[in-house]
Amino acid sequence: MLKIGILGLGEGRSTISAVLNSKKVQLKTMCDLSEETCKQRAKEFDFHSYTTSYEEMLNDKEIDIIAIYTPDHLHAQHIKQALLHDKHVICTKPFIDNLKDANELLELARKTGKKVFVGQSSRFFEPAKRQRKDFEEGILGDLITIEAHYHADHRWFLEKPWALDASFKWLYGGLSHPVDFIRWYLPNIEEVMGYGMLSSNGKAGGLKNEDTMHFIFKATDGRIARVSGVYTSPTQPTYRDSGMSTILRCTEGASQADYHELRYAVTDRTGEDKIITWGDATLKYYYRFEGQSHHAGEYQNYIEYFADSIEQGFTAYPDMKEGIGTFALLQAMDRSLKTGIPVKVKSLLEENQVEL
Template structure:
């Protein structure tokens, strides 16, 4: 079963192996099919994950997804999905405030979990999820899709080879107009905060390269789009972060702006290191970096990889990133290997988000993360 071309040409991040019998592939069951349908479809691009079940409360969504993946069992009962012996990995793509409930139920049912970011958006929920994970021994990968986009993968590989030297400053942003998101997910108006939504991308990138962050100072405001929808949270954030050893991070997000997509990509990550500088971009797929002689090198792999990562010519959705992290997690489970971001790192990044929110609401007052980490049991 193959609905989309897996590759344009060349060798991709996780090469396919059609020789793996379907019965040997780890079964994926997904709850929350507005976003989770992408995970079900992405499973067809992996070599040893197979989509077996999906769950949603909306009959119209179930019908739409059923037309896309006719071989997948669909239900409105999460308990029924968890009871299936052929589900090894549960994908949680429900609204943020339901993540903890759905993760805990999956852990208790003996399943490992992939959860979209943020893994939780509440301190008490973070403590509960950690406690159940420790008791059951189940594992969780946070679906930070940006890390698994090809240009960001290349940037990370070069960093791990030492090509930028010691990272001194990280600068990341995610800017994207979100009219469509308010219509698709009305719960964002008063049920969460954009710091846990869009800002989860640049803040995760800061944490990925800087390691644990000691303190943040942030300011926020509401765009005209946010005011029109009656948004409770800020949808514009500017963040300064610092590690214990004095390295700096800067993150910016704006979710009501008019985009200049040709001039600035929605997501960019710049690493300023002792031996060089690099930048990765999304929606375009460019990795830009300095050579040893100072020459600026542009690697543009969009036309090579777009059929793997996107579902159409206008760069829609995240099929390649979802496929990459599903395969990455499946490999880690099969070999009992380390992986990232796991549950503890995901909750630490949630604490970073919570600190940003607290600082912005206090008009930029610096907030140290130690107190939040202590509240969730990570110190």
């Protein structure tokens, strides 16, 4: 069995649960700068191999995969260290926070031959998997347009010390999920434009950057798409309006995957329409902790997929190139907010001399 070390034990909590419940991977060590957090997780999971030193975990030759859940601005450095110690890497979203780091990481992965996978968890949630399967089986025809949103009352998140830093942006922290969906179905987004604002609730909470944003995208073949993100205000009842949702409008059908509710609606090429929900066993698999803390099941799905990719020698997606492409698009969105004009993704890649 492949052995894993987990770095960052806030969201890393879901990964601990995912790995401890998996028959494909084994937890070797967990690591957090905060000893208190390590102790809390050790007690919670009755798993007692932990360290506060990333270097010590990296020096453990038995560990095959490092899974990274540290704050966004540390991802590039932590991926680099893992590759330099000859480890395969899973890094949570957003993959990096500056395109300047892209070439060094691409080169290191090439040199070491190690696999790097981006933990875009939402792709691995049940309704998203079903939507993708239906789309790939062709029951909807060809994609015309895609719409995705992620709207959440994330005022609780403002208690995290890094949430109020000038470097923290919901554009990357939140919109990376629906933007990943756009690129999953329309990989060749060429240009984006959008508007954003910091809401009065966001200002009062101490946020420094936009918490309310709407964007439209154009692909190289002329198809268009849109996303929106709203993060500091109450939301609609979830039985009416999912917090995160993706709609595919296609030549012969349409589908909508609603995330937190485990709900999927589809009209197929025969004209039949249906709404699918999932039962208790699936709910228990995804919702392992209190409240809406639901990522453990998604992480278990992607960690097992990544383990298969190592053992069977295929590429697990999103891989590093795809993750960097999505990050370049997020940066283009950021620039469009600043300038008020459409921005080409290519210009960001060229400025940083990144070739994907």
